[in-house]
Amino acid sequence: MDLNNTFKLGLGGCPVGGHGWGNTSKKDLNVMTYDALDRGVNFIDTADVYGLGQSELIIGENLKNFDRDRIFLASKFGVKVENKTIYDNSEEWFWKSLHGSLKRLNTDYLDLYQIHYWDEKVKFEDIFAYFEKAIDQGKIKYMGVTNVERKDLPDELPEFLKTYSFKFNLLDQENKKNIMPFLEEKSMFFLSWGSLCQGLLAGKIKKSTTFSEKDRRNRAEYKNFHSSRFLSNLEKVEKLKKISNKMNIPISSLSLNWIINSIENSISLFGAKTKLQLENNISCGTYKIENQYLKKINKIFNV
Numbered sequence: 001m002d003l004n005n006t007f008k009l010g011l012g013g014c015p016v017g018g019h020g021w022g023n024t025s026k027k028d029l030n031v032m033t034y035d036a037l038d039r040g041v042n043f044i045d046t047a048d049v050y051g052l053g054q055s056e057l058i059i060g061e062n063l064k065n066f067d068r069d070r071i072f073l074a075s076k077f078g079v080k081v082e083n084k085t086i087y088d089n090s091e092e093w094f095w096k097s098l099h100g101s102l103k104r105l106n107t108d109y110l111d112l113y114q115i116h117y118w119d120e121k122v123k124f125e126d127i128f129a130y131f132e133k134a135i136d137q138g139k140i141k142y143m144g145v146t147n148v149e150r151k152d153l154p155d156e157l158p159e160f161l162k163t164y165s166f167k168f169n170l171l172d173q174e175n176k177k178n179i180m181p182f183l184e185e186k187s188m189f190f191l192s193w194g195s196l197c198q199g200l201l202a203g204k205i206k207k208s209t210t211f212s213e214k215d216r217r218n219r220a221e222y223k224n225f226h227s228s229r230f231l232s233n234l235e236k237v238e239k240l241k242k243i244s245n246k247m248n249i250p251i252s253s254l255s256l257n258w259i260i261n262s263i264e265n266s267i268s269l270f271g272a273k274t275k276l277q278l279e280n281n282i283s284c285g286t287y288k289i290e291n292q293y294l295k296k297i298n299k300i301f302n303v
Contacts, residue, residue, distance in 0.1 A: 001042065001072040001111055003142075003162060003189050003267075008260050008286050010043030011036045012193060012269035016058050017051020020216040026058070028274050033062045035275050037071065041282060045191065045269050046105075047076035047116055048097050056104035063106055074112035074163075075101045076146060078119065087119035091130045098134060112163060114144035118152065128158050135160055144191070150181035157185065165191035168263070170201060170240070170255055170301045171224055171233055183264060190266040192259045197224055199271075200233055201255035202280065203241050207234060239300045243293055250280040254289070258297060261289045 016033060018024040037044075046055045056075065063071065077097035080088045102108060113134070115127065131143045144163035145153070164182045166175035172194060182188060196202050198217055211218040217225045224233055237251070244251040256268040272278040289297070297303075 001070060003072065006043040006072045006267065007041055008043075008267050009041065009256055009282055010045055010191070010267045010269045011041050012195075012271045013044065013046025013055040013059060014050045014193075015271040015273050016046065017053075017055035019051045019054070020214070023212070023214070024273055029058055030062065032272050032275050032278050033058055034065065036272070036278055036282070037062060037066050039278075039282065042070060043072045043074070043267055043269075045074045045112075045193075047079070048101050048104075049076075049079040049081060049116070052081060053100070053104055056101055060104050060106035068107060072111045073105065073107060074114060074144065075105065075110055076114040076116035076144075077101070078116040087117045089115060089119045089122040089127055091126070094127075094130050094134075098139060102139065109138055110140045112142045112144050113140040114146050114163065114165065115148060116146050118145075118148050124153055128161075132158070132160065146191075146193070149178050159187075162187070163189045163191050165193055165269075167194040168192040168259060169195050169197045170258060170297070170303075171197045171236070173301070173303065179263060186265075188265065190263050191269055192263070192266060193269050195256055195259055195268045195270055196252055196281075197233075198222065200224060200237060201240070201252060202277070203237055203244075203251040205234070205237075207231065236300050240297065243296055247293060249284045252277075252280045253282070253284045254297075256281060257284075257287055257289060258294075260286055261294065262303075 016029050044059055046059055048056065077094055078087055078089050080086050080093065098113065134140045142162040143160050146165040166178055168175050179190060199205055216222060220226060223229055241251050244254045256270055259268045260266050270281045272281060
């Protein structure tokens with residue numbers, strides 16, 4: 001499977017891991033994952049740390065029912081959870097993480113393996129070397145970087161480096177400055193994570209919505225869900241909802257497609273916990289947003 005041939009709405013595996021997303025049902029997650037694959041979502045992005053391996057296990061179990069070569073499967077390494085969360089890009093952790101992911105995903109190769117976060121200790125030239133070794137062994141096809149700025153990478157990039165990824169959505173545009181330098185790399189694809197702003201851009205969250213202690217959105221660092229910023233976000237989402245209603249499409253679909261319309265060579269990664277959430281995200285597929293609507297959307301979100 002080649003990146004150019006993938007569906008440009010990709011399933012993000014973080015919610016599939018269950019951890020930190022409030023009450024989740026393993027049955028619902030399995031049904032949603034199977035349905036995504038069955039309906040042609042052929043770009044799947046996960047990580048060893050999502051649900052401490054649970055995301056990869058659920059995805060791997062469902063992959064058994066489909067032609068592996070027709071799925072573009074991506075995972076990540078570099079985050080280690082012990083007594084606390086640390087970043088580790090060492091070669092030892094690379095191989096341990098890679099082999100663990102392959103086992104959990106029930107596959108002998110990954111189409112894309114990514115650095116989740118750079119530990120700022122290991123040189124990229126060294127990291128490139130063990131990625132290249134894994135490619136030579138047939139365990140991965142391509143490399144990607146996540147949350148890594150272009151200025152931190154060497155001037156000359158290896159041909160097998162195919163993707164870069166940042167948090168990016170209508171409500172979180174701070175990373176636009178980090179995305180722009182990569183646009184010169186014409187052979188690379190952008191993968192947006194947090195594309196629906198942890199559900200805010202799905203239009204279901206209200207002023208009265210509360211989040212349990214098990215839900216990450218309850219934490220103060222998720223600033224979009226607290227204080228005046230939360231209220232301002234809800235006002236913007238309501239305006240966006242009016243546009244999506246005029247277009248007769250789900251607001252989540254419009255939010256995902258805005259990214260594809262805004263960033264060249266991009267894939268919008270979305271999260272889903274249920275079959276209904278999946279339906280809202282992918283039912284309209286990908287499309288070009290008419291200029292009249294695009295201008296209104298950009299004005300609402302100060303693009």
